[in-house]
Amino acid sequence: MKLENKIDIKVFILYLLNNVGEPLEFTTVNDIVLQDEFVNYFDFAFCFSELLEAEQIDEITTDDALEPRYVISQNGKETLDSYESSLLPVIRERALKSALRLVAYNRTGKRMLSDITECGEGYTLKCSIVDKKKTLFSVELYLAEKEYAEKLRANFEDRAEIIYRGALSLLSGDVDFIFDD
DSSP states (O other), rough: OOOOOOHHHHHHHHHHHHHHHOOOEEEHHHHHHHHTTTTHHHHHHHHHHHHHHHTTTEEEEOTTSSSSSEEHHHHHHHHHHHHHSHHHOOHHHHHHHHEEEEHHHHHHHOOOEEEEEEETTTTEEEEEESSSOOOOEEEEEEEEHHHHHHHHHHHHHHHHHHHHHHHHHHHHTGGGGOOOO
């Protein structure tokens, strides 16, 4: 599912800037918009530039920041109020979840990785949580069906921190209730 209409792309950018809740560098906005492949780079760059020119995005420059940061302007919020419902809920939800994850990674260096590879008559699912220096959590599973591997992968991507805490609890023996009859 791709956004190709310029108005939809602009609303998408405004939606993300409004809901991330903090000023972002251009490269971060770019990464957020492109990561789920709803928009291609050229359309993003063109629409972002037009939003700046139309004063729907404000540029913030400070002495302590190397690059300017961007936020949605009041004008942009008014536009978003009028057009936000035109974005499909699935795009809004998936993009915002990915955006918040990317912003958290940029802040802490933590990110989630997952991969499915064909292996003989089944599939191998690898899920990891890594930071800039080390792997914090990694699990590899052999699964017979690709659909099931994709379901587990999606669950990991949605709940990686909970899965990580659950694995720690199980390994430490802190969740005896799981083993009750």
